[in-house]
């Protein structure tokens with residue numbers, strides 16, 4: 230039923246006739262309008278088209294506008310599909326652009342972060358650019374004393390506390406590469422990523438707060454590093470004071486590491502293409518992909534889009550509610566806002582603790598002016614009703630944003646009315662871990678349609694193609710692609726060039742090499758507005774978090790009583806999707822309710838709470854192709870009571886009948 234509703238909405242989306250023009254003063258005074266006037270562009274369309282047609286020139290100008298370079302580049306782009314090099318020969322360091330230049334200039338006393346901690350009785354902490362510089366430098370010197378050098382991988386497994394961006398910036402400053410693992414993953418997820426990245430150092434905390442209670446985190450790291458010879462040291466930041474075991478000679482407290490260290494540290498002069506970070510994300514197989522981003526190009530995209538799309542200005546208070554463990558936090562809590570020298574909120578916790586007024590209160594108390602969140606959170610707050618919003622004054626807001634999954638028009642309208650006083654524009658930004666920055670998004674001058682990310686941004690050549698690589702006509706859908714490279718795009722998968730080529734570039738390679746396949750379906754309506762419709766591959770989006778079906782299935786199969794598992798996403802009003810697992814037990818195992826609970830708990834232990842299956846069901850068989858591939862599409866259709874389509878390719882069509890409705 231729920232999916233039927235979703236499908237019905239899709240066609241409604243394409244007939245969306247409501248258009249919301251941007252408030253005149255916002256549009257007229259926007260950063261993008263200023264640039265347009267300087268360049269003599271008369272209309273938004275003309276500007277978008279010119280920037281995309283002249284994308285190399287455009288990005289060259291943006292790279293000079295938003296970043297300082299130690300040495301200029303000799304060539305803006307070298308493009309040998311599927312490998313792009315931007316700003317070739319240029320020397321830079323993203324930490325110089327995020328911290329040093331502000332701390333040593335007019336912004337030294339400007340607040341970089343307003344940190345709002347989870348225990349709500351703890352005080353809000355303000356960190357200026359000058360303070361940030363000192364902390365970053367001390368920690369950078371601490372890392373050097375552990376023998377961390379350029380190119381080394383350093384793993385971060387931390388909650389949302391200021392030491393997280395401090396560590397990231399310190400790692401980047403000395404030319405090492407950070408890999409953040411979202412702290413909602415458990416030791417299994419952490420272990421596989423440490424192994425893949427061969428990390429030298431892991432940085433974590435003793436514990437963290439969840440719903441006001443301190444919980445330990447360090448023990449997960451102990452488990453995850455039991456068999457990882459590459460890890461020489463574990464740095465532990467004291468967050469809760471819970472007692473944790475420390476291994477002599479390996480584990481070291483953050484405070485001890487920085488004690489007596491100089492608060493001055495030179496930036497390593499990085500080549501534009503030197504790696505800045507690896508961020509693991511889910512693909513179609515169970516093995517997470519290590520997406521690699523670089524100093525030179527990556528520092529341009531997030532800053533430029535934050536300036537243009539979210540119109541962030543010097544006196545704004547910017548709040549992106551994401552976790553830094555995901556790309557949204559990397560780009561829009563750390564690198565984008567800091568390159569701009571902006572003031573950001575960084576908060577720890579959740580929107581419903583201690584009550585559903587938490588976010589409204591943070592906005593009110595800190596006069597947040599630009600606010601960026603995910604549809605799942607909007608739906609959660611919408612479900613709770615308007616009364617929470619009415620208790621607080623959110624009139625400091627002037628612009629809103631959405632990311633992570635399609636936003637339903639009703640949630641869009643509610644968001645606009647409740648947070649946006651019925652008039653604020655919502656920037657629905659479509660992008661991915663791989664893209665580093667927004668690709669399809671409105672600007673504050675764009676007429677909006679609820680549920681649409683509107684148009685490709687300036688500097689991008691995004692299109693929707695059919696299977697033969699023809700652009701689809703207006704009013705229909707296909708695969709969303711990029712026809713040209715962009716500076717903040719991924720450069721590769723860590724040590725897996727074949728998979729990189731296969732996953733993004735192989736689909737249209739024979740027809741149009743260099744066409745990036747994003748992995749999403751999209752529709753263009755009669756006016757050319759993009760409506761993103763979700764993944765084409767087996768990737769789940771649970772409350773906006775990207776999890777692969779295969780990853781959850783392998784976690785289930787790692788339980789000694791499980792023979793096989795198939796995982797699907799079931800539509801959910803708040804989370805977008807929830808996980809439903811169909812499990813085949815090993816011979817002789819009894820199908821009990823207790824075992825269902827145990828299996829769900831097992832997934833939580835192996836992968837973390839983020840992948841917790843809402844429902845576990847036992848089946849005797851799952852439909853498969855003759856080559857043995859589990860047909861999740863068929864299982865999903867049957868379980869949701871939808872037509873299952875052509876089953877002739879199945880090796881065991883009877884298995885379909887046995888799939889229960891969910």
Ligand code: PRX
Nearest residue numbers: 632633634635657658659660661662761775
């Ligand atoms: O399916 C799209 C969805 O999120 C995927 C990327 O997930 P991840 O790499 O975790 O990054 C999330 C934050 C950028 C995309 O392939 N997605 C992201 N933004 C939107 C979206 N779907 C619809 N509308 C969006 N605005």
